Amino acid sequence: MNTPLAERLRPQTLDDYISQQHLVGKNGTLTRHIQQGLIPSMILWGPPGIGKTTLANIIANMSNRPFYQLSAIASGVKDVRDVINKAKESGGLFTAKNPILFIDEIHRFSKSQQDSLLQAVEKGWVTLIGATTENPSFEVISALLSRCQVYILKEFEKTDLEALLNRAIEKDEILSKKNIKLKETNALLRLSGGDARKLLNIFELIINAEDSDKIIVTDKMVMDKVESNTVRYDKTGEQHYDIISAFIKSIRGSDPNAAVYYLARMVEGGEDVKFIARRMLILASEDIGNANPTALVIANSTFQAVSTIGYPESRIILSQCATYLACSPKSNAAYMAINNAQQLVKQTGDLSIPLNIRNAPTKLMKDIGYGEDYKYSHNYANNFAAQEFLPKEIANTPLYQPGNNARENAQREFLKQRWKDKYGY
Template sequence: MNEPLAERIRPKNLDDYISQQHLVGKNGILTNHIKQGIIPSLILWGPPGIGKTTLANIIAQESDRPFYTLSAISSGVKDVREIIEKAKNSGGLFTSKNPILFIDEIHRFSKSQQDSLLGAVEKGWVTLIGATTENPSFEVIPALLSRCQVYILNSFDKEDLIALLDRAMKKDEFISKRKIELLETDALIRVSGGDARKLLNVFELLVNSSEDPVKITDTFVLEKVQKNTVHYDKTGEQHYDIISAFIKSIRGSDPNAAIYWLARMIEGGEDVKFIARRLLILASEDIGNANPTALILANNTFQAVSVIGHPESRITLSQCAIYLANSAKSNASYEAIGNAQELVRKTGDLSVPLPLRNAPTKLMKDLDYGKNYKYAHNFENNFANQEFLPKEISSTKLYEPGNNPRENAFREVLKNRWKDKYKY
């Protein structure tokens, strides 16, 4: 019994696959692809331990295709070319039976390694399936990304994880023979961090280290499973918990805590570009127009760490984190776009007012496109009081300035300009 439990009960078909119903349910998009026998090159994006590798294997099996696999951690350009050559000789060009090349952690491939895949994907020698825990928009080169569909895999919820445990107890050759009482699951699920592989490995450890009957309670789990809370696992629960603590410390204007959590990530070997991207998001989401320079510094930080790399980039990240922590805070821009999107979903495609429409042709001008539009620069203070929203939502205020010096100044300007339209 050398094979881990997670491998022994790995699903072999779509019917056994738990979760991701938006992709592999009865009417899921991947289910339809498999039924039609047409599998596009694709990127599976989601957190660790949610079944990306399993899904790739199932796609190959159910579509009856040759299956080749590479790990971005241990493979180079030479390995890629060797696999592509094998794939060329095992499948027909531009047929529904093109071999599948699965690359785990494709975000770890360098630009040259990703470049080596382009020709094979474009010419139909292989159907590429890449798995990544990182945003492919940043980690996959545009030329390759444009040739792939990106599908997002969601984290397992509690019911999914319990279903996995139930399957193990019923179907695994060894576990099913044991007398197991699953009395509580909260600690077990918490320890796993939502990673199915880790959940099953911990479950197997608990069962193998105990005599029958095995009564699994939260206390039992915490006593048996030794967790080193200082350890930083950049592919598991610690990865998400520590970046969360880092962001919340900056949002809470505590530079000391921010630098501590930054150091935890750096010492744990976290990807510096991942940290910089989160700072870039925070600069808009939590600071915004309270200090617009924050976005400029965060963007420059991202560019700098991409060029500098580790370890020197830690200094730039430290500078940026301290600056953002000390900046005035406002989530007004974040709230405004959320309010606007909600309004769009409720009201649908409202017509653009005629004065705001573009009129490049005579017919459009005859239809009054652009008529009565007031060109702001022709008026005093470059402002003309006119309607810019569809009439159905006229006077709807979506942006509420934050309570900070810069946005309080915005509020005064808006109050004077739009006193008859919006209430500021």
């Protein structure tokens, strides 16, 4: 049998679907939609090999709908229109059984290709299910995104992947004939990078490489069987995550040499330029922040530039940004401030906003005290008036602590003076 193990084990019902209980569990969102027979257009967002295509197939099968599938890599506008025309012929108007159009890697569709889907989705000629490994907020046009629900598929837990391996041993018609014991799984899980399809492919490879029908799977046995090819950059595997991690940590550690080296690894591997630029944009705020506010401007300009230019020239822009960020002073004070603030909100709930800083657009609101006694800072000496802005239950709570660098040292002195003016110490 030439059918790959991952395909042989592809679940056909929600009962066989591993993980994603928030979507497909007994009270999951998609479970309810299927039971009601009303399937909204949706974007399934999650890492590779998490089961997006499988889930789309299950939805179509369980709702008894026609199913059309396109790959964004190989399909153009004409292919999309051909499918839409077929869907219109089979239904034409929105019904509970209108066809499902599944588009894999929808983030690779151009704006014009995504535009070609709008009318069909809006009119209900098709129910669109798009699958993407990229943040749809960046990669799917807003007009299409507004017509779809976005469902996030979470990464597999170790227990999920081990359950998948055990299912393969017990239920696959080929593997079940062998005496297979899973003694160790760390190597398998590490090599798969959390990708279920890759995990099953590797597992099948090592099992088929054994002459005996009695097989004990160990980490050493796995590493011996799998070709050592980790120098190659795999955009969807472990190397993808390891190298971007090394890249970010090199910049955070102020090492431009290591940063540009790992950048070169990604460039040579054909990594998406927007993925690299987006990570630097996050780092510019999370790890540099107010120590050098210009870093965020540079990173944002880099993202815009490489989105327009692409390879090969964008490598120069990425290098400029990476080396600039690596050589910038570092501070995570802004990052820690929002973490502290969110934790405080979770602990204290929706506290009442002080009356003096509430908005008072109507006479009634003014009459009951909204905005009363508010002090407009610019009307006072040094553009500062002592007043409390936090709810009384958490008044005088410091959340932002400036970092130890030239810019934030100045901020610290400024805030110390304002604190003294406000609280007297």
